[in-house]
Amino acid sequence: MPGANARALEKAASIPADALILDLEDAVAPDAKADARERVAAAAASGAYGHREVTIRVNGPGTAWHADDLRAAAAAGPDAVVVPKVESAATVREVERALEAAGAPNHTAVWAMLETPRAMLDARAVAAAGERLSVLVMGTNDLAKELHAEHVPGRAPLLTGLSLALLAARESGKVILDGVFNDVKDLAGFEAECVQGRQLGFDGKTLIHPAQVAPCNEVFAPSEAQIERSRRIIEAFDEATREGRGVVTVDGRMIENLHVEDARRILALAEAVAGR
Template sequence: MGATDQAQEGVRARRSVLYMPGANARALQKAASLPADGLILDLEDAVAPDAKEAARERVAAAVAAGGYGHREVTIRVNGPGTRWFADDLRAAAQAGPDAVVVPKVESARTVHEVERHLEAAGAPDRTAIWAMVETPRAMLDARAVAGASERLTVLVMGTNDLAKELHAAHVPGRAPLLTGLSLALLAAREAGKAILDGVFNDVKDPAGFAAECVQGRQFGFDGKTLIHPSQIEPCNRAFAPAEEEVARALRIIEAFEAAEREGRGVVTVDGRMVENLHVEEARRVLALAAAVADAGR
């Protein structure tokens, strides 16, 4: 099975994935009612050092208790090399989230280390690894990271850290980051993995956020990580197939299948020639539309 087939077979709605502070009990409770496709219950940046142990216990208990419905629930642990890393992984493994989000992943060796920790702590097979790629080294070694393990299913862009490491400015259009974004996308698609765009920092700039969502969708990201609930609805709209996309996908598949039955080698839809690659993309659009519909139930 090729990477394209794997990606279509495993299509899941990940349009909006919201970071929630693990130290905030009210936020963890509120997350269960938000229309995000996924949640990242955060033990890293959103938690002060003296609150990390309490946050770890609170997040593990919340995940183990369930109640988040269709949402994909993940735990972001503190990074490799920190004093909280091993204990975070152990607690996460025992809680059994959908995935463990690991910051500062720069090599396949780190992925293997995380995998060993999870297996030693008894993590269920369904608990995946999401690797955050957020440094120049991570961009240059993204191919090795993405292909390091079958348990790794998603790459997550850490664009704030990448901009910091590059000494780059945060500007509309993200020109300083485009090379890194492209490298990570190439790596994810070759390995048949999903990939999420980084956060948009200014919650008071909805137009800027909407533009960055459109850019991310055009690039090929599966969705976007978010920092505020107000970003969920516009993000969901941006990364879901539009009605016309779905209608065109249906026309392409119907025309192609009819041509095959009739033994015709050339197919046109809406005045444009259709080939196998267009049919594959049409099927992916329909699979994503079905996943979005399921997420809304």
């Protein structure tokens, strides 16, 4: 949500998203940065957004606004600070030190945006850096620009970078969010990209328009069929364990511990969605 737009910040309280990024970076013109910073800090501290995680995207390291943004965000105490253009573990540590020096509460996490070839190649080190870092966010627009790549269905030019970041996130136990889809009128294309992101392993997707929220929620939430199958897998495995059987099948397929772990993950996600 653009931080300079008071109406957008107000509307955000009614959008059925899991998290909000109140933006001080790309969505705010240079001469509006200071006013937007004050408005966003007040909004993040207001408690007006209910169950939604509230984050503030600051301007990137090396910009004239970065340090002031971090201080304001620390004082506001959002759920997280989203940092663009993160390319190294050192940047994560510098951001964490700045937040701590400014008195950021312990609950304020860091979300690191990976947007460049260097970020993809160093994603493992970035993902393992810092105690506040909890989420990796793909900056696919900037990555495509840096690669001189085209935006095409299926995102073939970006798949190597996306995969490297996913590997880093899963190794380090971090949440990872897919990048944005630019054409807000192409809901079919958007949904197809959501499906691709889910299939690749992303935990969710960053969005740029309220119309994208409902289809995204539907794609990334477990389906009724997945929920029912997960329950049957757990029940069959538990029954086999009680009976001392070493072989378990569900729908004609062999079931192992890894399938049970994934079934438990799906049910936990379904319960979290239902709770929202």
